[in-house]
Amino acid sequence: MLSPGRTVSSRLLRPGSWLPLRLGSERTAASSLQKELIKKHELEKDELRPLYMDFQATTPMDPRVLDAMLPYQVNYYGNPHSRTHAYGWESESAMETARKQVADLIGADPREIIFTSGATESNNMAIKGVARFYQAKKHHVITTQTEHKCVLDSCRILESEGFSVTYLPVQTDGLLDLELLEASIRPDTSLVSVMTVNNEIGVKQPIKEIGKICRSKGVFFHTDAAQAIGKIPLNVSDWKIDLMSISGHKIYGPKGVGALYVRRRPRVRLEPLQNGGGQERGLRSGTVPTPLAVGLGAACSLAQQEMEYDHHRVSMLANRLVQKIMSEIPDVIMNGHPEQRYPGCVNLSFAYVEGESLLMALKDVALSSGSACTSASLEPSYVLRAIGADEDLAHSSIRFGIGRFTTEDEVDYTAEKCIQQVRRLREMSPLWEMVQEGIDLKSIKWTQH
Amino acid sequence: MAASSRAQVISLYRAMLRESQKFPSYNYRTYALRRVRDAFRANGKVEDPKTVERLMEEGRETLGVIQRQEKEQSMMNCDLNTH
Numbered sequence: 001m002l003s004p005g006r007t008v009s010s011r012l013l014r015p016g017s018w019l020p021l022r023l024g025s026e027r028t029a030a031s032s033l034q035k036e037l038i039k040k041h042e043l044e045k046d047e048l049r050p051l052y053m054d055f056q057a058t059t060p061m062d063p064r065v066l067d068a069m070l071p072y073q074v075n076y077y078g079n080p081h082s083r084t085h086a087y088g089w090e091s092e093s094a095m096e097t098a099r100k101q102v103a104d105l106i107g108a109d110p111r112e113i114i115f116t117s118g119a120t121e122s123n124n125m126a127i128k129g130v131a132r133f134y135q136a137k138k139h140h141v142i143t144t145q146t147e148h149k150c151v152l153d154s155c156r157i158l159e160s161e162g163f164s165v166t167y168l169p170v171q172t173d174g175l176l177d178l179e180l181l182e183a184s185i186r187p188d189t190s191l192v193s194v195m196t197v198n199n200e201i202g203v204k205q206p207i208k209e210i211g212k213i214c215r216s217k218g219v220f221f222h223t224d225a226a227q228a229i230g231k232i233p234l235n236v237s238d239w240k241i242d243l244m245s246i247s248g249h250k251i252y253g254p255k256g257v258g259a260l261y262v263r264r265r266p267r268v269r270l271e272p273l274q275n276g277g278g279q280e281r282g283l284r285s286g287t288v289p290t291p292l293a294v295g296l297g298a299a300c301s302l303a304q305q306e307m308e309y310d311h312h313r314v315s316m317l318a319n320r321l322v323q324k325i326m327s328e329i330p331d332v333i334m335n336g337h338p339e340q341r342y343p344g345c346v347n348l349s350f351a352y353v354e355g356e357s358l359l360m361a362l363k364d365v366a367l368s369s370g371s372a373c374t375s376a377s378l379e380p381s382y383v384l385r386a387i388g389a390d391e392d393l394a395h396s397s398i399r400f401g402i403g404r405f406t407t408e409d410e411v412d413y414t415a416e417k418c419i420q421q422v423r424r425l426r427e428m429s430p431l432w433e434m435v436q437e438g439i440d441l442k443s444i445k446w447t448q449h
Numbered sequence: 450m451a452a453s454s455r456a457q458v459i460s461l462y463r464a465m466l467r468e469s470q471k472f473p474s475y476n477y478r479t480y481a482l483r484r485v486r487d488a489f490r491a492n493g494k495v496e497d498p499k500t501v502e503r504l505m506e507e508g509r510e511t512l513g514v515i516q517r518q519e520k521e522q523s524m525m526n527c528d529l530n531t532h
Contacts, residue, residue: 063518
């Protein structure tokens with residue numbers, strides 16, 4: 001019998017759950033004890049983990065990426081900037097290989113890639129850095145209303161510093177109006193920032209055309225490609241992109257790393273956000289986290305290899321999901337342009353159903369309504385508002401994320417559960433009753449007096 | 450260097466499927482099985498011995514990855530299953 005206080009796990013034992021131990025095999029017994037306890041705990045909670053259908057929020061690491069990173073977490077732990085010994089050299093060599101892998105994915109030169117802590121840092125660097133560097137002559141920045149919060153917030157900070165920022169509206173299908181963009185560019189515009197693929201509605205902006213316009217007007221073009229990288233083919237030269245933000249954890253790589261592509265010809269100058277030892281061309285000082293950089297590189301090279309296969313599969317699964325749902329229940333709207341999109345991000349609005357209740361009803365599927373960074377607030381997504389979605393439809397939207405590891409079974413299960421729960425919630429809804437009776441909801445006067 | 454025979458290719462295929470089956474996580478397991486099967490099917494018609502050898506080498510490397518990762522995950526008790 002186990003005596004209390006003998007092993008760490010004995011503190012976790014609940015009374016009455018003594019497990020017999022054979023003397024002499026304590027260590028293996030302790031670890032299997034630990035396992036037993038964890039299993040018991042999980043089973044007692046009676047919870048199996050939900051299906052993961054939120055690939056826009058983050059992605060699981062591909063086992064091949066983890067495999068590439070592990071040696072650098074365990075054995076090759078040198079600082080890549082150490083010039084004097086083998087630990088530094090091998091670490092630097094790995095970092096440079098990773099840099100080349102990232103560059104190859106987007107058609108850039110390795111010297112144009114700066115490792116950062118993620119796309120948020122890259123966005124901050126690009127927007128604030130470029131605007132501040134050229135502020136002697138240029139004071140205007142253009143962006144869109146559907147950008148990621150970090151872009152919008154950086155622009156807000158620039159406004160408080162005295163810059164003027166134009167937040168371009170988007171059309172109801174989520175696409176930018178190119179004529180409006182062209183008309184908004186002024187002689188003192190230094191930067192235009194438009195994201196490639198939107199993280200909430202999946203819409204793909206006409207980046208090639210925007211690049212052409214910006215190049216012709218002599219304005220730098222930055223794009224947040226966090227959701228697009230590795231999923232659609234991108235080429236910074238063909239598309240005339242001057243700055244591009246890359247995120248590791250959206251392409252089955254590690255969290256905490258990203259990159260910024262900064263064009264060298266014609267040269268784009270930036271005021272660095274983070275100063276220090278002059279690493280990364282002086283634009284981003286700080287030790288480059290070799291294991292994370294290696295992970296990002298491996299993820300990029302894998303993405304390039306698997307792009308066609310993944311795209312084909314994700315399109316097929318997304319179609320399957322949307323067809324299934326739309327054929328079974330009425331009044332479902334897909335937000336965003338039906339063709340100019342990345343298929344793996346499906347944002348559906350279910351009329352007469354409240355988004356939060358639907359999310360809670362679908363508790364065995366991990367989904368979100370809107371983006372992860374705004375999921376804490378109760379307001380409907382600003383992206384949906386920008387595309388002109390009705391207030392009530394904006395509240396009823398769910399984002400389904402499909403990725404490399406999604407299976408047909410998961411999609412089928414999600415679709416069935418969704419259909420079932422929407423029907424159930426609608427049955428309980430008085431609005432739905434009224435609609436069934438043919439009452440036009442817009443004609444109702446809701447106030448009493 | 451002799452090109453890999455049909456028997457060797459099939460043996461590698463079987464080994465990869467066997468190892469993929471051992472992944473504790475549902476999503477990794479189904480992905481590995483599916484990807485291995487699709488990759489071998491897609492490359493089924495390749496004749497050129499150099500290409501065959503290169504693909505076999507890649508396959509062996511991937512088999513190594515699968516073996517290491519599957520062991521890693523089993524040890525970490527990542528077998529909390531999904532629905």
